[in-house]
Amino acid sequence: MTVTCAQFKRDFLAEIKTLYATTLNDTSPLDQLIALGHLVRRYDGPNWAKTARAYQTQHRKQVYYFSIEFLPGRLLMANLLNLNLVTTVRHGLKELGLDLDQIRQAEPDPALGNGGLGRLAACYLDAMASLDIAGNGNGIRYRYGLFKQLFINGYQVEMPDDWLRNGNVWETRRENKSCIVRFGGHVWLQPQANGTLKPQYRDTDDVLAVPYDVGIVGYHNSVTNTLRLWSAELPPNADHTYYSQAQRDQIDDITKVLYPDDSNSAGQALRLRQEYFFTSAGVQSIVRHFCAHHHGMRTFAKQVAIHINDTHPTLVIPELMRLLMDEHHCSWDLAWALTRQVMSYTNHTILQEALETWPVALFQGLLPRIYQIVAEIDRRYRAQKTPVFGAALVDQTAPLGNGQVRMAYLAVIGSHSVNGVAPLHTELLKKDVLHGLYQVYPERFNNKTNGITLRRWVQLANPPLARTLDARIGNLWRRNPRLLKTLLAYQYDQGFLTELSQVKLANKQALAALVAQRLGLQIRTDAIYDVQVKRLHAYKRQLLHVFEILREYFQIKDQPTAPFVPRVHIFGAKAAPSYHYAKAIIKLINAVANLVNHDPVVGSRLKVVFIPNYGVSLAEVIIPAADVSEQISTASKEASGTSNMKLMANGALALATYDGANVDIIQAAGAKNEYPFGLTVAEVYRYYQRGDYRARDFYRGNPELKRIVDSLVDGTIPGISTEGREIYDSLLRYNDEFFVLADYASYVAQQRQISQDYQDQTAWQRRALANIAASGAFGADLAVARYADDIWQVPHDRLD
Ligand code: TH1
Secondary structure: OOOOHHHHHHHHHHHHHHHHOOOHHHOOHHHHHHHHHHHHHHHHHHHHHHHHHHHHHOOOOEEEEEOOOOOOOOOHHHHHHHOOOHHHHHHHHHHOOOOHHHHHHOOOOOOOOOOHHHHHHHHHHHHHHHOOOOEEEEEEOOOEEEEEEEEEOOEEEEEEEOOOOOOOOOEEEOHHHOEEEEEOOEEEEEEOOOOOEEEEEEOOEEEEEEEEEEEEEOOOOOOEEEEEEEEEEOOOOOOOOOOOHHHHHHHHHHOOEOOOOOOOOOOOHHHHHHHHHHHHHHHHHHHHHHHHHOOOOOOHHHHEEEEEEOOOOOOHHHHHHHHHHHHOOOOHHHHHHHHHHHEEEEOOOOOHHHOOEEEHHHHHHHOHHHHHHHHHHHHHHHHHHHHHHOHHHHHHHOOEEOOEEEHHHHHHHOOOEEEEOOHHHHHHHHHHHOHHHHHHOHHHEEEOOOOEOHHHHHHHOOHHHHHHHHHHHOOHHHOOHHHHHHHHHHOOOHHHHHHHHHHHHHHHHHHHHHHHHHHOOOOOOOOEEEEEEOOOOHHHOHHHHHHHHHHHHHHHHHOOOOOOOOEEEEEEOOOOOOOHHHHHHHHHHHHHHHHHHOOOOOOOOEEEEEOOOOOHHHHHHHHHHOOEEEEOOOOOOOOOOOHHHHHHHOOOEEEEOOOOOHHHHHHHHOHHHOEEOOOOHHHHHHHHHHOOOOHHHHHHHOHHHHHHHHOOOOOOOOOOHHHHHHHHHHHHOOOOOOOHHHHHHHHHHHHHHHHHHHOOHHHHHHHHHHHHHHHHHHEHHHHHHHHHHHHHOOOOOOOO
8 A cells, every 4th residue: 555644644634624524633542543544444445345356256265264252452553554554654643743652542452352262363364364365254243342350459340341432443334234133933844835845934033133344454465354243233124013122132132242251151042142143144144145146056165165263153054054955945965065065163172161062942942943953963963973983972972962052063063174273282182072073083183273463463562573673584574474483593693682682671661661550560670571461260370370479479588688580470361250260369469469569578579460451452562571471271271372472472481381382382492492391281181080189298298389378378468368268278178170289399490490591681582582583483374374275275375
């Protein structure tokens, strides 16, 4: 996109005048943001239209990425970057007396996701557009995103996230592309004159699904793809149906709020409604679009790939069957063949509590026709597979069982591909969670290690680092992340290593300023910034990190004059509102922060910073400032993790268990450049098998650890009498489900090592460099290219 600075200024002032009928100095940063957004859209409009047209005329196979969460982050800078407009706009605004960095802060951060799953979906959309893949997102336009988190007296308090209050400049409502989604009622199959059966519906609750499209701009390639988010509304009232307030509310509720559960199944009827709502609307719009350009359905699978991001969109499978059979007169066999060719599924977790199942009665009542189809899928699966695999295995793996609809099994059976998100995770899927289905369909299983977009996580979030990299290796790494490897040539370049520590210092100063402003807390910038940012979950073991803080605290208290390498422990984490234990950990962290931060003996040497309301925008400030990346989940529990990759790319060293993608990060950067520790998956599983884990033995055998655990209940930490007891009990009475006590010693040994190693800045920055250089392997563009080649079978730009 080429616009001169002068042209931009004219356009911007005209936009201000049109929108607000006033002059520039009478507008707020929010007004300016909206004007700028409109202008960016005007500049990009021709690309968006041209992209859609090109896909049509070239009959390009379309990928539809279905996800119940998308966590795109603020879009202004990402769009300017990808359109190559950052410099022009920055200068133009400056000449008008405005500051781009102030305006960008006025943009709301759409929190339409919980964490890694939703952020992954957003990274992949960016990568698809940047690789010139005809890729579309399909999801929900939540009226309220993930709650805003406050701390009151150290407790998490949730406030609604009214992100649409001032509208959303990036979206386009397309009411003419609406469709009807049916819930409930009765359905029966009516014989037709031609001998076929056609379903008839009575007393259904109909909901209008209205799409809001957001342009997804590719990096410097004139491609703009579409993210389509659906909103539930009252159907157009041609026949003057009467809707009671309760009925109106029920419709409104469908897209009102994102369920705040990460790696956990909500199990609520409303969640099932949300799932069918965006799934049905999405598949209807795909089929409608296809039919507008093709005759008959036979080539459908050559033109369409549908991706199921975790099980939440699994109903695309029976919904496509329904449309093909009921509306497009396909036989079961043709419909099933097409469906399986089109569908692919990514599993993101092996946690039992995250695996979605729906009680048959609930499912059947809400989705009677879809239930019939699932029951038929189940019947045929059993009939075909029992003679080959035996009744026991088939019974264990069928879509229906124990009175439940088992979404993951349905997703595997109805797809041609199922993948995990890191090699270790994929192996566990095959061996454990989906072992039965792996026996039936071994060829469907494959791994696709997660990836992140370095354009957002380095180029935008860490401009000083990006500039430093450009100066040495050129800027082509933005297109081809693998080129970061060429940085290794500078491993022994003292000048470059010094630059890296200056970059880190600048980012720490920025974070320290934010902390001072938001928390009124001073943190020194020569300390080790030890960062754990992710959802609060027992398996992620923020508790282990708290134990290290207490160890350091006791160390200083015991020997106030002994040398101590200064540390700042930084947390960002939201707990699901109903997750009692996670909320107790939040209170604990805040109580420990309160204790440590105000202790005059400790002084500035040790600080604990828990920044409320962690999300994409905060991540963009915290991650570039990190020295240490805490990735300390119990081995086997974290499917991949993606903050590990973002922190690595920003030069943090990983303090990590052998879990998820940590394994691959350690391998890529070299173990000597990270701090691996803890039980391996094999060791964890051995404990499970033998049932011989005894948390108490670790407690009794280690006085330092005992003192820390006791401090939860002996009054050392003020204000946690109930939470402290609860956490204490989880460890000793309930035998420490996540092996915190077992991993304590090896974790702390590495923490001590970190304090020692950090003092040699040259050696430290050399290892930071190794991490940055190796992070290219985790670029989203590479990950998406592998999906395109192996799963979706669509062409894409080559990266080399
Ligand atoms: C996360 C996984 O926990 C994480 O390890 C992984 O890196 C990320 O997905 C991306 O692959 C998951 N988030 C959710 C959210 C819900 C349900 C299951 C998962 S798994 C709502």
